[in-house]
Amino acid sequence: MIGAWDGFGHWDYLALMGACVLITLPLEFVFSARVYRRLPLLLKALLPVVVVFAVWDIVAIARDHWTYDPRFGTGIDLGVLPLEELVFFLVIPVCALLSYEAVGTVIGWANRYAVHRANASHGTTSTDRAKPDPHPPEGGDTR
């Protein structure tokens, strides 16, 4: 069980989504994810996913796969789709993109550190020192 605290009442679900946005926000700036800052690219990846998974959700609600406890929602519905679910389909894929780009940044740091260590241990001169690959195969682009 997660805990006995009973949450934010009607704002419970939306507050959870807000927490997801806040917790992942440092990935954009500290880990140079540059997801929000490439908004057209973000929307091109996000919108088809929002539409397809919202349709899945709507059909699943209509077929009684699941329902929502009205105590924990704002009560604002878009047809059968609670507002919170639409927010979910916007927030969670953005969190995934932030994670993906942040991991790419960390891999880039690790690659550069490895090159730095290799140069230091071999005592190479500045002329034959290996340059960091600007386009390493495993993500970590150095843009």
Add this chain to the structure above:
Amino acid sequence: MIPEYTVWTVIGMLVVIGLELFVIRSGIFRRAQYWAALAICLGFQCLVDGWLTKLSDPIVIYNPDMFLGIRFPFDIPIEDFGFGFAMITAVLMLWQRNLNRRPEEAP
């Protein structure tokens, strides 16, 4: 009979995998970056989805006839992880496909 949410989840996963391998071909499945991000996301899904599905005070109430009834970890229906995999993989493959198309951002 296999429950409907279970069937839809498996189909959803297969459709996304098939789209990536044969249509979108972004190459994410060959990147450590994708697998690490997926692991991180599924880890955090346990917390977020655990809160949404906790049986003591569920925000989302699942129809027991529509899923396998296996809840792990916490009270999360295991199908949710297939749903999460499909959604996360879909958005990452579209994002990477669009990055590949931009020469200045190509891997």
